[in-house]
Amino acid sequence: MEFLSNYIYYIGAFGLIFIGLFIILVKHNLIKVIIGIGILDTGVNLFLIAVGYISKGTAPIFSKAGLDANNMVDPVPQALVLTSIVIGVAILALALSLAIRLYKHYGTLDLRKIKEQRW
Amino acid sequence: MKKIISLILLFIICLGIVFCLQDIPFGAAKTKVGHYYIDNGREETGATNIVTSVVLNYRGFDTLGEVTILFLAAIGLGAVLATLKKKGKRQIEPASLILKTGCRFLFPLILLFGAYIFIHGHLTPGGGFQGGAIIASAFLLVYLGCRERKINEVANKITESIAGLVFIVMGLIGLTVGGHYFLSNFMPKGEINTLFSSGIIPIIYIAIGFKVGSELTGIIDNLMEKS
């Protein structure tokens, strides 16, 4: 139980990462695959935040006097996650627009049927 | 079969990560760089929100890249959807009066809230990206509520470009006046914990707020209109 409470964020993060990868690997529907990419992204972001967390820490904002600098979480992963989220948004937006175009061309989103480019 | 193989492979990767994570104890003390930022961030940048000082000053170049990526997504989306033939006028069912009025009422408030978020980025949680996203949500609300309304694409583009240019120009001014470093905080840092403090951070965050807002709006617009 202690193990779980110690590592729950890691387990959650990697759980999301593996769920995302698993979806990308086994699902045939493009939208599901894009959702998988989203989950994968989220998992990575969660992991980054978990890396910077310290037990019972506060946000690294000196909004009022008397905050203990030693009790603040690492601000770097938060900055990284900010960037990473934006990148995730960009990729998802582009992927969805491509999915729209692809559906217009093929009339399906089943990746097993979208195999004109091969060999 | 494929599922089993996938699971086995993922399990192996999982094992590797577990081995690796042994060296990264959860919730331990802060690491080197983070510690430095928390200790020196206020003096060096003048922002009380250390995340903001990291995002815009210490790692400002990343943020420039980040803004670029969002810009890229908007442009890329436009490029992908551009050649799509528009179907005839879509039949839009007009929204109910309550919805319309609600939208009209909420729209300026959301804008105001977004502006508040990005203007106070260096003091409180939040910043340009968050504020921009909130602004974009206001436009999304308009799309959902007052369906016949459209954004002014030209104005949107101009906002987007100018906001991006402001970022670059601020950086270049830093290159010429502020100790010859790109994106250096050449403006007076002011008194900590006041609105007009921490040099170029608020200016850039405002620019980012506008840029993110207009870009996300552009994306929403493209997806709504062209599909």
Added chain:
Amino acid sequence: MSLELLLIIAFSGAFLTYLSGKISSQLRDGVAVLISLGLVAIVSFLYNVQTETVFYQGFFGISLILRMNSLAWFFAIAIVSFTALCIIYSLSYMKDCERSNYYYFMMLLINASMLTIVLAGDLVTFFVAWEIMSWSTFLLISYNRNGALQAGIKYIVLSLIGSMCMLVGILSIYTSFGTVNIADVANHLTPSSVGYKLFLLIIFSITFGIKNAIMPLHTWLPDAYAESPSPFSAVLSGMLTRMGVFGFLLIMYVIVGMKTTLHLGRGFLSFNTILCWLGAITIVIPTFIAMLQNDAKKLLAWHGIGQGGYMIVGIAFGTSLGAAGGIFHTLNHATYIVLLFLSVGAIEYSTNGLRDLNSLGGLFKKMPIAFFGGLLGISGLIGVPLTNGFVSKWLIYKTLILGNAPFLAFAALLGTWGTVLSVYKFLHNLFLGQLPEEHKEIKKAPLTMQIPIVILSFTIILFGILPGLPLKVINSIIVAAGFQALDINIWGVTSETGTLNMLNIFAAIAVFGAIFWGIFKVARKSTPVDQYDNYAAGAAVPKNKYHYTVEYYAPFYRMGKPFLKDIFDMFYNRIAEAIGSICDSVRKIYTGYVGSYVMYIVLFIASLIFVQLTWSIF
């Protein structure tokens, strides 16, 4: 005249020809002839010059060297003169062809690159020129479209294999000794191990063996010769293929050195013995395959392979007589094979591209010059006394007999018998026998085509009667390679076991010839009849019914066909097909299904992590 300037003229001449062709075709013809003759003049002025100059140092700091000595001069003069003759010949042969600018450009480019090969004083220059020669040859082989395409691909693939081998060899020399200067390399190589020398010899032999079409590597040659434009076939067979002989001379006697090359290995398995036997095989089999050919150029092509065998046997046997014979045979072979290709070309020109031996015949009266060219050519090919082929073959036979190699000698002799049979078919089916009806009226070959034929015919006789002229140069080559000098006089060679003196032979033949001519004149009884004045079983033979040239050697053909298949060619084709199908199945891994692509990525990571966790090798 410095060597750089010579090469600059050669290369820029090629470009100049192309550019002038854009202005007018007459100008281009003039420029081409001028350049090629100019090169002949310059090279002949360089006779007996020995120089070595560094001309460029910008290529990774390697000093690139040009060098002139007797070996280089001998090949250089041969290259430029044969090319010049072929260029002159082309003036009318290529007149109405498409892309003639391109043709002349490539001819002169090949000429220039061959010239660079023989003048190269270091291996990098040698290789660069070799490659330029290879790809430009490919571009010209493919010129005739259709069948030529396959031939071109076959040529360039084998050629690439060869040059890659050579590149490895050259770079291994460069990394071992830090120099590519041929003379320096030879010095450095003397103390190195036998194994390394053998490695070099073998790896270079693959390259040169492919170029010189030694038996298992010959497969590109018949198609390439047959499908090229005839003047280029002549250059191809006369000089370009013989760059292989030059290469063998270079690697065996200049770089590795005569003393070590001979008997490198154990007993029968020594390098030069094996090369000799490959040469012997190359003499025998292609000669008999040639007999079955019905395409005039293909027939000559197979002979080209066979004659290459003589050169290899001569060179690889490793006595002064043999080396001289091999080198001399290279020159002689070039003379008569160029002549034969030009004669065939004249027929092609006159009959609008026919070269099928079954459908030609009786052209003797129509094209006397071509006939005499062909006659002298095949005489040289057989080695009839008073032609140059006789001298070099005599030298080679003598080497083999003196060297106690009866089987090799027998193989050489067998080759000659085969040659006699097959070239007679060639001469008969083209010039003798009945003239088919449709060739009654044919174009006359123009003067520019006849001049080279006449010059070459004259050269055959000249070198046949006065072999001392070229042998003098050859003597200095073999002396430079470390062999004992031969005792040369203008009429032939003197050696302790028997002297070759063409003067005596000439006298004897002249006397017998006069006697026979006299008898023939006095006792002549025949009456000429018209071509179609034929009767069989009392009935007049319908025209074109019995055509002598069809299915010549039919019984032999039936006998030999099962055995004389080109098994190597089939073997290579099989390999090529196999590689093709392997390649085709390899690309099936790109299935088009994106899930499997991601699976590859995950598999990559998982396997690496698995390996690391299990064995921790990284």
Added chain:
Amino acid sequence: MVNPILLIVVPLGLAFALPIVNLISKKIIKYIPVLAFLFNLILSLLLIPKVLEQTIIVKIGGFHPPFGINLFVGPVGILFSTLIALAGFLVSIYALSYIKEGPKEKYHILYLLLLTGATGVVLTGDMFNLFVFFEILCISSYALVAYLGNKAGIESSIKYLIQGSVGSSLLLLGIGLLYGQLGTLNMADIANQINSISSPSIFVPMIFIITGLGIEAAIFPLNAWLPDAHSSAPSSISAILSGIAIEVGLYAVIRVIFTIFNASSFLMFFVFLGVLTLLIGEMSAFSQKNIKRMLAYSSIGQIGLIMFAISLNTQLGISAGFFQMISHTLGKGLLFLSVGFLIYKTGSMKISSFEGIGKKMPITSLLFTIGAFSIVGLPPFAGFASKFMIIKAALTTGQLLFTVLIGVILLGTVIEGAYFFKVIQSIYFKGTTDIIKRDEAPLIALISMSIFVLLIIFIGVYPDFIARILNSAASEFINRIDYIRSVLG
């Protein structure tokens, strides 16, 4: 003062400004990339002598390296940025006449950003910044692959996007793991501390990072997107993707292996992977009917060759690898550009449809031929010089294994030669013999392609011209201590 930051900022600023310019005048937008990369080219060339003397460390925001982001402008960086600017400049000139349809201003923005991303990747000295620029490079490639909006383009783009985003997630995961262990993102700082942590916990992030970057670098099992994407993009973009993008990806991979992780034992694996990549690429290209797909597979082969050379881990090997990158950029760029107009005029990508085009477009065909010769490695073109250097490097090591592998590589070269020569035959020696009316590519495109040819011949004949920078570049990779010291002071 010329500051290397301008190499990134100026094209970026121009890209941001382009929508406004487009509103003012639609005609001048296509000249903006030309200007931007001309500026970059001049700036890079000006910087080369300075950089060769001493590495320039650009501190962004004025913060000292482990705390702020820095650019590391060493010989490698400047070599790549020159190459990127050169290719970008020439291809943008080409695009003046090539890009005629679609949302043009978006094309130019994406094009600018693609190359800006590439420049950023090669110049940055920060791990996360590398990731950001890598994403700029990747996302603009996704969009540009789909630019034509046809079935093939969209399909390739979405497949590329799926694989690429999986890769970037893995990359970020690796960076996160590394940050968790070392608490820093600066490459020099990571490199400085990397020996202090145990091997399994360093291996996993390394694998993630290499895989993430390796997807863009087209290393063998990770390269399935490449043939689709390179063959479906507009030809000018294919030239950039083949000539710049994958090489920048490979640069990132080897930077990670050499400088950051110092994983020389891993390089042995890379040698084999390189040979495998080469063989798979060449064999897949062998029986292709589609010309652009063939060229794309050939790029995979070339990447394998570069990997092999660099993984030899000697001064000579690494500089040979860089040389091969340069000659590949020039050669493959030229091939894609010339093929672009061949396809434009015939309307088909099938090799069989090029029969007889040698008469219709003699100059373009000639340019294609020279590019093919250079890629196959025939003298006197650049490909020969680089191949010469690679073989020399492999033989200099004196190990039998490398000699054998060189044999395998040369076999791959023969296969490559076979399929390129088949195409050349179709262009010149197949089809009708009738006189066809000339229909040449536009002059401006021919000029830009001719510059490629001139460079190919010049470098092929005079390789010493770039020898010094190649040598310094190789030293930069070999001496990682110098790298760390020059950044951290």
